[in-house]
Amino acid sequence: MHDSDEPDSGKHAGTHAPGGAGSAAERWKHDGVRVIPGGQLDPNTAQTPGMFRQAAINHARVGAQKIWAGTVAIEPDAKTGVHHHGALESVIYIVSGRARMRWGERLEFVAEAGPGDFIFVPPYVPHQEINASTDEPLHCVLVRSDNEAVVVNLPDVEPVERPEAVAWIDPIHKHP
Structure with a gap:
């Protein structure tokens, strides 16, 4: 009423x-x-060796126009190549395991995330997703701001040997 x-x-x-x-x-x-x-979930999505992606929400399955969501299971010690997702924003929620993200023009920055943590990847940011564990799988939920699976591989990136660790502090919740 x-x-x-x-x-x-x-x-x-x-x-x-x-x-x-x-x-x-x-x-x-x-x-x-x-x-x-x-x-x-639908495994008919782009796959990377050592990773198994499945779509839950996309245009084909539910008619979604502006969002894609699914899961990824990443084998121990597996990693993607360096890439970005164009204009898309991505969110990764860590269900179990330990994720390591490297990003930057030469992957010069690194941060890790564990169960219950979220990772935000802005548009056009070169990055690499890594399972930080050598013996445990990594399970994540992925959400992207568009239904198109945009992946731009960057094979010419020369990663720095020792990336700088970054502890993120948001502007609202200052570090104690």
Whole structure:
């Protein structure tokens, strides 16, 4: 019920539900919230040796227009090549294991993250994802700000030998 205590006439259906024949309820039923069971993720996505990616949310599966989400399992000691994701923003949530990220023009910076940590990768940032463990798998949830799988490989990057460790301090929560 709205403030007027009148039943919803469906006037919002056009702004939230895709158009088409049928009642607003039918459109909401089939084009509304989706639950993707963890055992039904789609492995038909770009793969990297030592890593297994699966899509949960994308255009093909649920009609997503502006977001991609899925999982990645990274074998011990595995790593990607140096790359960036164009204009996309990426978020990585660490479920289990230890992630090491290197970034910069020559991968001159490094940080690690563990279970419960989030990693934000801004657009166009050259980076490399690494499982920091030599004997434990790394499991992550990935979210990208667009449905396109943009990966620009940067094979000519000469990484520095000893990257500078970076402890991130956000502008809101200053380091004690």
